[in-house]
Structure formats: C-alpha cells, structure tokens
Amino acid sequence: MVAEADSGTRRIAILGAGNIGQALAQGWAAAGYRNPESITLTRRQLHHLESLAERGFRITTDNVAAVRAADVVVVAVQPQQLSGVLEQIREALDPDRHLVVSVVSGASIAEIRAVLGAAVQVVRAMPNTGIAIRESMTCLAADPASQAGLAAALPLFEAVGRTLVIREDLMVSATALCACGIAFFLRAIRAASQGGIEIGFHPEEAFLLASQTAKGAASLILSGEHHPEPEIDKVTTPRGCTIAGLNEMEHQGFSSAMIKGIVTSADKAGKLFVPERG
Ligand SMILES: NC(=O)c1ccc[n+]([C@@H]2O[C@H](COP(=O)([O-])OP(=O)(O)OC[C@H]3O[C@@H](n4cnc5c(N)ncnc54)[C@H](OP(=O)(O)O)[C@@H]3O)[C@@H](O)[C@H]2O)c1
Numbered sequence: 303m304v305a306e307a308d309s310g311t312r313r314i315a316i317l318g319a320g321n322i323g324q325a326l327a328q329g330w331a332a333a334g335y336r337n338p339e340s341i342t343l344t345r346r347q348l349h350h351l352e353s354l355a356e357r358g359f360r361i362t363t364d365n366v367a368a369v370r371a372a373d374v375v376v377v378a379v380q381p382q383q384l385s386g387v388l389e390q391i392r393e394a395l396d397p398d399r400h401l402v403v404s405v406v407s408g409a410s411i412a413e414i415r416a417v418l419g420a421a422v423q424v425v426r427a428m429p430n431t432g433i434a435i436r437e438s439m440t441c442l443a444a445d446p447a448s449q450a451g452l453a454a455a456l457p458l459f460e461a462v463g464r465t466l467v468i469r470e471d472l473m474v475s476a477t478a479l480c481a482c483g484i485a486f487f488l489r490a491i492r493a494a495s496q497g498g499i500e501i502g503f504h505p506e507e508a509f510l511l512a513s514q515t516a517k518g519a520a521s522l523i524l525s526g527e528h529h530p531e532p533e534i535d536k537v538t539t540p541r542g543c544t545i546a547g548l549n550e551m552e553h554q555g556f557s558s559a560m561i562k563g564i565v566t567s568a569d570k571a572g573k574l575f576v577p578e579r580g
Pocket residue numbers: 317318319320321322323344345346347348350365378379380381383386387405406407428429430431481482
C-alpha cells in the first residue's frame with residue numbers, strides 16, 4: 303500500500319536513467335538501502351546502462367514492464383519527454399500500489415495528474431547529483447492528496463542525503479539552488495583551484511586544497527553552530543590578506559554574480575516544461 307512508510311522492500315523503477323536517474327540508483331545501492339536487483343532502470347539507448355547491469359541493476363527499454371514490476375516509479379526524463387512517458391505508463395499504474403516520484407524540473411503535480419488520473423499518488427522531488435555518494439540536498443513537495451506518498455518517499459531520499467519538504471511553488475527555486483547549484487559550487491572550486499595553480503600549486507594539489515577547504519566551510523555551516531559572517535570575521539584581520547582578497551572579489555561582482563546566476567536559473571527552470579494541449 304502506498305500509505306505505508308517505505309520499509310526498504312519496495313521495488314523501484316527509474317524511467318529515464320540518464321545523469322540523475324543513474325545517480326539515484328547508485329546512491330540507493332551505495333546506501334545499502336536497496337539491492338541493485340530491486341531497481342529497474344529504463345532508457346531507449348540501453349547500451350549506456352550495460353555497466354549498471356553488470357553491477358546487478360535490472361535494465362530495459364520497456365517503461366510499461368518496468369512500472370508493472372515496481373511499487374515506486376521515479377520519472378527522470380527531460381521535461382520535453384515527460385508527456386510521452388506519462389501517456390505510455392498511464393494504463394499500467396495502479397493507484398492502490400504505485401507511488402510516482404517526479405524529479406522532472408518545472409512539471410507540476412497537477413499537470414502530471416492531468417495525464418495519470420486524480421487517484422495516483424504523485425510526489426515531486428528535486429535532488430542533485432550528490433545523491434550518487436549519498437550527499438544530495440533533496441527538496442520534496444506534495445499536494446494534500448499525496449501526503450501518504452510523501453511519507454513513503456521521504457525515507458528514500460533521506461537514505462541518500464539531506465531532505466527538506468517545501469511548498470510546491472518553491473520547487474523551481476529548489477531546482478536553481480540545489481540541482482543547478484552543484485555546478486555553481488563546482489565552478490567556484492575550479493576557479494579557486496585555478497587561482498591556486500597561478501600562485502604555485504600543481505593542479506591536483508590545488509584541487510585538493512580548494513575542495514577540502516570548500517568542504518570545511520560547508521561543514522562549519524552544516525554543523526548548525528556557525529554562521530557565514532562570524533566565520534568570515536574570524537579570518538579577516540584588519541589590513542590582512544583575507545579581507546584584501548575578499549574585497550577584490552566583491553569589487554569584481556562575486557556575490558552579485560552568484561545571486562544573478564541563481565535568479566536566472568530559476569527563471570529558466572520555470573519555463574522548461576510545456577504541457578501538451580489535448
Ligand atoms: N541532472 C541533474 O542534476 C538533475 C537534478 C534534479 C532533477 N533533474 C531533472 O531530471 C530530469 C533528467 O535530467 P538528466 O540530467 O538526468 O537528463 P538526461 O541525462 O538527459 O536523462 C534523461 C534520460 O531519459 C532517457 N529517456 C528519454 N526518453 C525516454 C523514454 N521515452 N523512455 C525511457 N527513457 C527515456 C534518455 O535516454 P535515451 O535517450 O537513451 O532514452 C536520458 O538518458 C530532468 O527533467 C531534469 O530537470 C536533473
């Protein structure tokens with residue numbers, strides 16, 4: 303039954319196993335939360351999934367068969383591919399058994415239900431690729447009719463990182479800050495590494511130094527005992543080198559560039575899914 307909290311025994315179908323679909327499967331397997339045999343991955347170009355099949359995951363091009371063999375159906379195709387996949391699986395879905403989890407950016411629960419029917423439990427989730435190593439930040443949303451589904455979906459994502467239940471109207475913002483955000487912070491690390499190379503480190507040393515420093519900064523905040531500005535104050539001595547570097551970055555638009563990039567991504571994410579007119 304969908305209403306039961308996830309007990310770890312449910313079979314999962316991931317429809318559209320590209321970047322995020324494969325990361326999800328790897329994260330659940332790495333967590334020991336699911337055996338690879340209980341996860342079916344689909345895509346049309348099946349040869350791209352052969353290495354996962356060798357690791358025990360089930361693979362197929364047949365979305366309908368994957369849905370029939372599963373209890374949880376994760377839809378992870380691109381927004382423009384969503385309508386076709388939903389039409390394809392509609393008849394195979396049993397509202398009493400299946401939970402549909404969509405990670406597709408921009409497609410609302412109402413739009414998904416409009417294709418699948420009102421009785422199906424539909425939850426939206428916005429993870430990021432950190433999920434492959436159980437370090438995702440996943441935002442989840444459900445409407446009042448899918449609260450049982452939300453309770454069942456939460457443990458799936460808690461097993462592979464941190465979760466936050468948010469209002470559905472914030473899912474587009476979550477796409478920008480968390481899903482796109484992985485790229486923003488990776489670019490920041492790469493930029494720091496390039497600076498490190500210019501001041502004398504070999505590239506692999508510079509990447510290690512920049513990445514571990516970024517991890518330390520994030521961990522200070524995530525420990526719950528530290529806030530960015532007091533932590534920055536601790537390392538900015540008067541007339542010192544940190545404040546000189548920091549101010550130069552701000553003169554060059556560091557904070558402004560990050561804020562504008564996130565706002566631009568959110569604007570774009572809100573326009574990715576265009577429902578087909580029947
Ligand atoms: N990437 C991220 O970090 C991230 C994070 C959160 C959410 N998302 C969302 O997740 C979705 C997928 O993103 P992605 O980056 O993983 O894209 P992707 O790598 O392009 O993956 C989508 C996959 O869907 C498969 N596919 C397309 N049509 C299909 C069909 N009819 N049946 C089965 N499989 C089909 C494609 O493979 P074939 O061409 O071989 O079929 C492709 O591998 C998007 O909606 C995105 O907004 C992405």
